[in-house]
Amino acid sequence: MANATSGAVPSDLKALEARFERWRRDRVGRRIPDALWEGAVVAARKHGASRTSRVLRLNANCLRQRMKAVAGAVKAAGSGQTPPAFVEVAFPQASSPPACVLELTNGRGLQLRVEVHAQALESLCSMLHESRGTR
Numbered sequence: 001m002a003n004a005t006s007g008a009v010p011s012d013l014k015a016l017e018a019r020f021e022r023w024r025r026d027r028v029g030r031r032i033p034d035a036l037w038e039g040a041v042v043a044a045r046k047h048g049a050s051r052t053s054r055v056l057r058l059n060a061n062c063l064r065q066r067m068k069a070v071a072g073a074v075k076a077a078g079s080g081q082t083p084p085a086f087v088e089v090a091f092p093q094a095s096s097p098p099a100c101v102l103e104l105t106n107g108r109g110l111q112l113r114v115e116v117h118a119q120a121l122e123s124l125c126s127m128l129h130e131s132r133g134t135r
Contacts, residue, residue: 013043013055020056041066
């Protein structure tokens with residue numbers, strides 16, 4: 001019985017190899033379709049980038065870059081939910097002027113203004129402390 005080190009190609013990798021060969025035979029254009037790249041990334045995670053790139057006749061460095069990009073996207077997505085574009089935290093209205101005002105502007109002109117009243121400062125600190133633990 002052949003093992004992984006003797007060169008036997010697993011059936012899932014053979015099936016993907018057949019899909020790549022079909023694409024190479026019938027292709028229009030030079031760009032490998034995303035679905036094939038996705039399959040290659042999954043196979044590389046299971047069988048290794050070097051072996052997968054050799055069987056599928058892909059550039060190993062390109063495959064590794066795709067693997068890193070996918071891993072980065074998964075990590076950034078976290079739970080798969082898109083982060084909100086705007087968050088409003090409402091505290092009871094204070095009659096006194098704010099104890100602290102933060103105004104931030106990034107290089108693209110986006111602005112953030114935070115007014116913190118003395119009564120809300122403790123709540124804001126708790127909220128910020130808790131949010132650090134979720135990242």
